[in-house]
Amino acid sequence: MAQNTLEKTSVTMLGLGAMGAALARTWLAAGHPLTVWNRTPARAAALAAEGARVADSAAEAVAANTLVVVCLLDDTSVGKVVAGADLADKDLVNLTTSTPDQARARAEWARERGARYLDGGIMAVPPMIGTPEAGGYVFYSGSRTVFERHQDTLGVPAGTTYVGEDAGFAALHDVALLSAMYGMFAGVAHAFALVRREDIDPAALAPLLADWLVAMVPAVHQTADQLRSGDYTRDVVSTLAMQVAGTPTLLSTAEGQGVSTELLSPYLDLMRRRLAEGGGEENLTGVIDLLVR
Structure with missing residues (x-):
């Protein structure tokens, strides 16, 4: 009608x-x-x-x-x-x-x-x-x-x-976005856990954290562009090699703060695997190929 x-x-x-x-x-x-x-x-x-x-x-x-x-x-x-x-x-x-x-x-x-x-x-x-x-x-x-x-x-x-x-695409888009959301929530949980026992007001950290996440959003578009082109080194500023070199600081800080790394370690492990395969000049896009079985 x-x-x-x-x-x-x-x-x-x-x-x-x-x-x-x-x-x-x-x-x-x-x-x-x-x-x-x-x-x-x-x-x-x-x-x-x-x-x-x-x-x-x-x-x-x-x-x-x-x-x-x-x-x-x-x-x-x-x-x-x-x-x-x-x-x-x-x-x-x-x-x-x-x-x-x-x-x-x-x-x-x-x-x-x-x-x-x-x-x-x-x-x-x-x-x-x-x-x-x-x-x-x-x-x-x-x-x-x-x-x-x-x-x-x-x-x-x-x-x-x-x-x-394709009737399955709505559900697939839904789950893709929700999966990204929970990944973000995992990072937010780890961030708050790091300062939980310190004299730091979570309400003071919150706007800094939110603004930082917003600033990182353009990486989503860069990832899509690299996946489409197949060139994972295009417009890379912080290479995978540089980022992996910095991961011990993340892990040591968590240990020093008495915080479990169970939310962080799986992703860092994937980064190291991609680096070992020769992806040092890429950014993080290559990790996606490790997830696709």
């Missing part, structure tokens, strides 16, 4: 956990007719007071609209919840957290049942939904037709970024 100022796309929402409820409320607030279903009826009842139609079953909710959005606990839950529904000619948008392989298998599962499939990876927490200035968005992959048909509707709760027709 084309969306315009007079008639907005009707949406079915399966799953009303914290994220599903946030999505549902945003569509309701924007004037989209909404049918909801949740395994725990009380959560659906709360949305009924805000204008949602509550279906008695997932199958009934699926039957109500062409656009069906699913946000459940895991991939197994999706299969169980939607198993009894008629998916023929439905646009199924799966926002359940999954792996790339699960998303690809689910896309084939949907195709066999006559549905058009779009997978999503949500880069936001529930409070960011419906708040454009918060910067949340959703990666989408799979059917380009479904994405283009419903982009305006899908963009109501959060921004949209389409990353390709």
Whole structure:
């Protein structure tokens, strides 16, 4: 259904956990007719007071609209919840957290049942939904037709970024970014651990640490450029050889501060391995090739 100022796309929402409820409320607030279903009826009842139609079953909710959005606990839950529904000619948008392989298998599962499939990876927490200035968005992959048909509707709760027709790409982008986030958190944890027993206010270190991390962000783009070109020595300022030479100071300082190096040592070990293979004139990009099996 084309969306315009007079008639907005009707949406079915399966799953009303914290994220599903946030999505549902945003569509309701924007004037989209909404049918909801949740395994725990009380959560659906709360949305009924805000204008949602509550279906008695997932199958009934699926039957109500062409656009069906699913946000459940895991991939197994999706299969169980939607198993009894008629998916023929439905646009199924799966926002359940999954792996790339699960998303690809689910896309084939949907195709066999006559549905058009779009997978999503949500880069936001529930409070960011419906708040454009918060910067949340959703990666989408799979059917380009479904994405283009419903982009305006899908963009109501959060921004949209389409990353390709391979249904697994949204999940892959999601996990790639989350993995980088946890790597950053590991470095932050080590940094705070180093000063934990000293007369240093963590609140005073925090802005210095945050600014330093921001200053290092351009390295992400340099890494991408080097991977694309295959030249890991392009525009290198601090060579791997120089950086490895400095690692004993990092390890000795941690030891002196009584801090475990378990978050730091694996990466330093990879740096030394790459150096031993002859990558001394590179920067850190070559470490990536050691990780790809």
